[in-house]
Amino acid sequence: MTSFVKPKIRRLNEPKNELGKTRADYDGAMSTLCAGCGHDSVTAALARAFFELSKEPKDVVKVSGIGCSSKTTTYFLKDAHGANTVHGRMPSFATGAAAVNKNLTYVGVSGDGDSLSIGLGQMAHAIRRNVDMIYMLENNGVYGLTKGQFSASSDIGSTAKKGATNTLPPIDPAIMALSIGATFVARSFSGDKAQLVSLIKAGIAHRGFALIDVISPCVSFNDHKGSTKSYAHTYQYYHKAVHADYVPPSEEITAAYAEGEAMPVELHDGGSILLRKLDADYDPTDRAGAMSKLLQSQQTQEILTGLLYIDESRPAMAEHKKLPETPLHSLPYSKLNPGADVLRKIQDEFR
Amino acid sequence: MKATDTSNPDYFHKVVDCQWACPAHTPVPAYIRLIAQGRYSDAYLLNRDSNVFPGILGRVCDRPCEPACRRTRVDEEPVAICRLKRVAADHRDDISDRLPKKPEHSNGKRIALIGAGPASFTVANDLAPLGYECTIFEKLSEPGGLMRANIPAFRLPEKVLNEELQYILDMGVDLKLGTPVSSMKAMLDDGWDAVFVGTGAPKGKDLYLPGREEGAANIHIGIDWLESVAFDHIEAIGKKVLIIGVGNTAMDCCRTSLRLGADSVKVMARKPRNFFKASEWELEDAEEENVEIVVNHSPKAFVTENGKLVGMTFELFEYDIDDKGEITGQRVIGEETIPCDDVILAIGQENAFPWIEQDAGIEFGKWDIPVVDEETFESSRKGVFFGGDAAFGPKNIIWAVEHGHQAAISIHRHCQGLDLHDRAPREVELQSAKMGMFEWRYSNSFDASERREMEHVELVDRFKRLNIEVELGFSAEQIAVEVQRCLNCDIQTVFEAPLCEECDACIDVCPVECLSITPGADSEADLRQALSQPEAPEGQSLYVSAPLPLTGRVMIKDENVCLHCGLCAERCPTAAWDMKEGVIRIPHADDQMETVA
Numbered sequence: 014m015t016s017f018v019k020p021k022i023r024r025l026n027e028p029k030n031e032l033g034k035t036r037a038d039y040d041g042a043m044s045t046l047c048a049g050c051g052h053d054s055v056t057a058a059l060a061r062a063f064f065e066l067s068k069e070p071k072d073v074v075k076v077s078g079i080g081c082s083s084k085t086t087t088y089f090l091k092d093a094h095g096a097n098t099v100h101g102r103m104p105s106f107a108t109g110a111a112a113v114n115k116n117l118t119y120v121g122v123s124g125d126g127d128s129l130s131i132g133l134g135q136m137a138h139a140i141r142r143n144v145d146m147i148y149m150l151e152n153n154g155v156y157g158l159t160k161g162q163f164s165a166s167s168d169i170g171s172t173a174k175k176g177a178t179n180t181l182p183p184i185d186p187a188i189m190a191l192s193i194g195a196t197f198v199a200r201s202f203s204g205d206k207a208q209l210v211s212l213i214k215a216g217i218a219h220r221g222f223a224l225i226d227v228i229s230p231c232v233s234f235n236d237h238k239g240s241t242k243s244y245a246h247t248y249q250y251y252h253k254a255v256h257a258d259y260v261p262p263s264e265e266i267t268a269a270y271a272e273g274e275a276m277p278v279e280l281h282d283g284g285s286i287l288l289r290k291l292d293a294d295y296d297p298t299d300r301a302g303a304m305s306k307l308l309q310s311q312q313t314q315e316i317l318t319g320l321l322y323i324d325e326s327r328p329a330m331a332e333h334k335k336l337p338e339t340p341l342h343s344l345p346y347s348k349l350n351p352g353a354d355v356l357r358k359i360q361d362e363f364r
Numbered sequence: 365m366k367a368t369d370t371s372n373p374d375y376f377h378k379v380v381d382c383q384w385a386c387p388a389h390t391p392v393p394a395y396i397r398l399i400a401q402g403r404y405s406d407a408y409l410l411n412r413d414s415n416v417f418p419g420i421l422g423r424v425c426d427r428p429c430e431p432a433c434r435r436t437r438v439d440e441e442p443v444a445i446c447r448l449k450r451v452a453a454d455h456r457d458d459i460s461d462r463l464p465k466k467p468e469h470s471n472g473k474r475i476a477l478i479g480a481g482p483a484s485f486t487v488a489n490d491l492a493p494l495g496y497e498c499t500i501f502e503k504l505s506e507p508g509g510l511m512r513a514n515i516p517a518f519r520l521p522e523k524v525l526n527e528e529l530q531y532i533l534d535m536g537v538d539l540k541l542g543t544p545v546s547s548m549k550a551m552l553d554d555g556w557d558a559v560f561v562g563t564g565a566p567k568g569k570d571l572y573l574p575g576r577e578e579g580a581a582n583i584h585i586g587i588d589w590l591e592s593v594a595f596d597h598i599e600a601i602g603k604k605v606l607i608i609g610v611g612n613t614a615m616d617c618c619r620t621s622l623r624l625g626a627d628s629v630k631v632m633a634r635k636p637r638n639f640f641k642a643s644e645w646e647l648e649d650a651e652e653e654n655v656e657i658v659v660n661h662s663p664k665a666f667v668t669e670n671g672k673l674v675g676m677t678f679e680l681f682e683y684d685i686d687d688k689g690e691i692t693g694q695r696v697i698g699e700e701t702i703p704c705d706d707v708i709l710a711i712g713q714e715n716a717f718p719w720i721e722q723d724a725g726i727e728f729g730k731w732d733i734p735v736v737d738e739e740t741f742e743s744s745r746k747g748v749f750f751g752g753d754a755a756f757g758p759k760n761i762i763w764a765v766e767h768g769h770q771a772a773i774s775i776h777r778h779c780q781g782l783d784l785h786d787r788a789p790r791e792v793e794l795q796s797a798k799m800g801m802f803e804w805r806y807s808n809s810f811d812a813s814e815r816r817e818m819e820h821v822e823l824v825d826r827f828k829r830l831n832i833e834v835e836l837g838f839s840a841e842q843i844a845v846e847v848q849r850c851l852n853c854d855i856q857t858v859f860e861a862p863l864c865e866e867c868d869a870c871i872d873v874c875p876v877e878c879l880s881i882t883p884g885a886d887s888e889a890d891l892r893q894a895l896s897q898p899e900a901p902e903g904q905s906l907y908v909s910a911p912l913p914l915t916g917r918v919m920i921k922d923e924n925v926c927l928h929c930g931l932c933a934e935r936c937p938t939a940a941w942d943m944k945e946g947v948i949r950i951p952h953a954d955d956q957m958e959t960v961a
């Protein structure tokens with residue numbers, strides 16, 4: 014064998030979702046990433062979240078840029094739509110797609126290189142526009158695909174595999190996103206599947222842009238002693254600040270979440286997110302407070318995780334720009350192209 | 365909960381469901397791999413080490429391994445383990461020069477084996493090569509026990525039986541045919557170093573109902589009747605035959621009747637189908653031959669006219685059956701008389717030892733079954749051992765073989781004056797199966813093929829003679845597919861907690877989602893909540909690792925559904941999971957430490 018396939022196996026009494034699909038129905042092709050790569054775990058979390066939400070794969074669009082992380086769209090939801098775009102250009106592609114058809118679920122997958130270097134401007138404007146999508150930033154502190162150069166998320170003092178030390182300050186995507194009006198900012202770790210799955214579900218339900226910055230170790234180039242993005246380092250400094258549970262519209266909020274203990278945030282789809290603060294003095298609806306906590310945590314090396322900030326009040330791009338409910342492909346040609354006379358009338362208004 | 369102790373040899377053994385279920389612990393997956401490589405002789409010999417009669421058992425074994433087979437957890441039907449055993453036997457070369465030879469010197473110890481069935485033959489097989497002088501006493505004119513006298517030749521050809529018995533006789537075993545032992549005391553007086561009783565359960569049960577005496581000429585006891593057929597004393601039967609009972613003996617009686625001239629054969633069962641004793645495959649084979657199986661009929665009387673049997677009367681029963689399938693109530697709802705020419709009684713066998721005197725020093729318990737130690741097979745009299753159907757009542761060939769192995773160990777130890785209970789322990793040897801990237805020493809990819817169906821001789825042809833073997837054996841194409849259905853359960857998943865860095869790769873790749881990393885808990889039930897399918901199927905217990913270095917959590921694995929596909933080991937960056945071939949060493953007489961002359 015030169016590679017292997019994951020066989021599809023029907024177990025007895027296998028769990029099924031509302032569509033009658035099994036978890037394995039949400040898999041994609043077998044990953045060709047290095048064995049042990051954190052990105053594969055993020056892929057598994059995405060597949061599980063879509064399975065648990067009973068989403069129809071063909072109603073999902075997967076988009077990505079370039080990098081090991083960006084390759085992973087192939088490894089889940091094989092029946093979904095998708096495109097690998099140009100390095101750093103996924104946000105524009107997703108913005109365009111969301112503009113012409115707002116009825117699909119958009120999943121962007123990117124890396125710290127793809128998003129924070131070549132694609133930084135692209136990502137920033139998708140955040141500002143509040144494009145209705147979930148944006149997975151699989152953050153390993155290096156350019157994995159090109160063999161381990163420091164990326165813009167590398168911490169000062171973190172060392173490369175061959176020993177070189179990073180001396181440039183890191184871009185924290187969460188702080189940056191908060192500073193430009195992001196409405197859903199979360200951080201997680203590929204090793205905490207339970208948290209990751211619930212954040213993904215919450216992010217999909219959120220109206221607008223949902224950024225999930227996932228620490229996702231690169232086993233081949235950034236998992237050594239001295240790296241601040243290794244499994245060992247992340248497990249050591251990992252700190253859960255806020256827990257978020259997505260409650261679908263069909264389910265009632267149960268008594269288990271007594272008042273004071275949990276804070277429900279009503280979502281646009283009729284469901285809600287139940288926030289449980291694990292740090293008493295952390296408030297995930299206070300933008301400035303969240304930014305200052307994150308800045309402080311940079312000093313202590315602590316990795317604050319969970320749903321760090323949420324604002325459900327701002328409209329997503331489609332509402333804001335009054336884009337049509339009907340996807341462009343279903344609009345009659347006469348509406349898409351009303352003809353030369355209408356064009357002339359519009360032009361006349363500007364004369 | 366404590367970490368699983370994998371150093372207990374039974375831990376990895378139990379994972380190999382088929383081998384664990386086989387009374388003689390035949391290493392099934394290992395021999396299937398040899399067949400896959402075309403190494404039929406090697407597969408045959410590996411089988412022979414544990415079950416002694418691969419050709420015979422490859423046809424007629426009760427196959428407890430198959431219902432146990434792991435494959436049934438992800439597929440409709442188990443691997444055709446038994447049929448593959450026959451493949452090894454059918455395609456082997458002449459292996460006689462690879463078998464133990466008659467030793468040049470005797471060790472001076474004389475062993476008497478009473479009855480020439482599979483139990484005695486196994487004892488001889490294990491002891492003769494060690495220098496013991498083994499003598500088998502058999503009352504019939506041919507060796508083999510019920511394998512010859514009762515199992516019909518259309519299921520077990522004489523040639524197959526003869527060959528495998530001859531291998532053992534060639535080791536220098538003395539066989540005395542037509543020599544019934546009529547006195548145990550006389551036997552004991554002859555100064556044997558040990559005596560083994562392998563005389564089976566020779567008495568067929570009778571049915572004393574009105575008309576039994578008048579109809580006697582046409583009422584037969586199943587096992588006696590089959591024996592008479594086997595030795596050509598009976599060559600015909602009436603046109604209409606009723607078989608009473610629905611166990612495996614009944615199946616052989618009905619199919620034999622068809623071959624002796626009957627054209628309407630009914631098997632009469634007292635209860636509904638779910639309560640039949642016969643194996644499903646034997647029922648299918650009988651029904652394929654148009655035997656009618658009549659349920660809910662309980663025998664009431666034999667009907668005779670002018671001193672001749674003409675039919676039988678039955679009470680018709682109705683049963684109440686609960687959700688669990690158990691009978692909770694029953695009533696008679698009528699009566700029916702069915703005409704017939706002959707009745708064959710197949711309602712069970714019993715032990716009988718008329719030749720063992722009450723004062724021979726051998727204690728008997730309930731139902732005239734001797735008191736026998738379940739580990740050593742020694743009776744209450746030192747140096748006298750029992751095995752096979754004679755020990756604990758009727759079982760089957762593979763149990764007789766296992767009893768024989770154990771009795772041989774005991775006899776060997778007894779003759780050296782060693783403690784019978786202090787036997788060599790089982791052991792497991794583990795060897796990594798990794799060859800390289802994506803390469804393992806076994807075919808680890810899952811093959812979804814369904815079980816291959818055995819071809820049978822056409823109905824019109826198979827009744828021409830009594831000894832036409834019905835099953836044709838697997839074709840080359842069938843072999844090639846069936847071997848790939850085995851999941852290689854003996855290629856064990858072995859975990860080393862100190863190596864794990866909790867990347868989740870193994871958990872994510874596992875096609876049956878049977879792994880998880882979770883905080884420790886007090887009970888298995890609590891730990892199972894972390895699995896994708898927490899409800900526990902029956903069978904294997906949960907594997908629980910030692911605490912993991914980074915977080916102190918534990919790795920758990922539901923062995924019930926693991927397919928041994930090796931993907932966890934393939935994806936593990938640190939080789940914390942490895943696939944290792946586990947060879948389970950089941951000691952036999954020649955593995956006991958002490959040397960022999």
Ligand SMILES: Cc1cc2nc3c(=O)[nH]c(=O)nc-3n(C[C@H](O)[C@H](O)[C@H](O)COP(=O)(O)OP(=O)(O)OC[C@H]3O[C@@H](n4cnc5c(N)ncnc54)[C@H](O)[C@@H]3O)c2cc1C
Nearest residue numbers: 479481482483503509510544545563564752753759760761
């Ligand atoms: C009809 C029928 C079909 C069966 N089919 C199967 C099957 O398909 N698969 C399976 O696994 N099992 C089958 N069995 C059961 C199986 O045959 C027995 O469990 C097995 O043969 C027991 O072996 P044994 O060595 O204990 O004794 P036996 O095979 O019963 O051999 C005992 C021998 O001792 C001899 N003997 C008895 N008393 C004396 C004496 N005093 N002196 C000298 N010799 C004596 C007998 O003549 C006989 O040859 C079947 C049984 C029957 C009745």
Ligand SMILES: Cc1ncc(C[n+]2csc(CCOP(=O)(O)OP(=O)(O)O)c2C)c(N)n1
Nearest residue numbers: 080081082100124125126127155156157158
């Ligand atoms: C325009 C362009 N510039 C540079 C590259 C080379 N390149 C490929 S992947 C990559 C960085 C990927 O890093 P990241 O997004 O962090 O992904 P990872 O592999 O670490 O998951 C670079 C610079 C490219 N493919 N295209």
Ligand code: SF4
Nearest residue numbers: 382433434850851853
């Ligand atoms: S799959 Fe193979 S090894 Fe596993 S129980 Fe079945 S026959 Fe035995």
Ligand code: SF4
Nearest residue numbers: 874926927929930932
């Ligand atoms: S061998 Fe590993 S990957 Fe395969 S089924 Fe078993 S635990 Fe899962």
Ligand code: SF4
Nearest residue numbers: 864865867868870936
């Ligand atoms: S793949 Fe290996 S290192 Fe990763 S969690 Fe599994 S056993 Fe541990």
Ligand SMILES: [Mg+2]
Nearest residue numbers: 124125155157
């Ligand atoms: Mg990267």
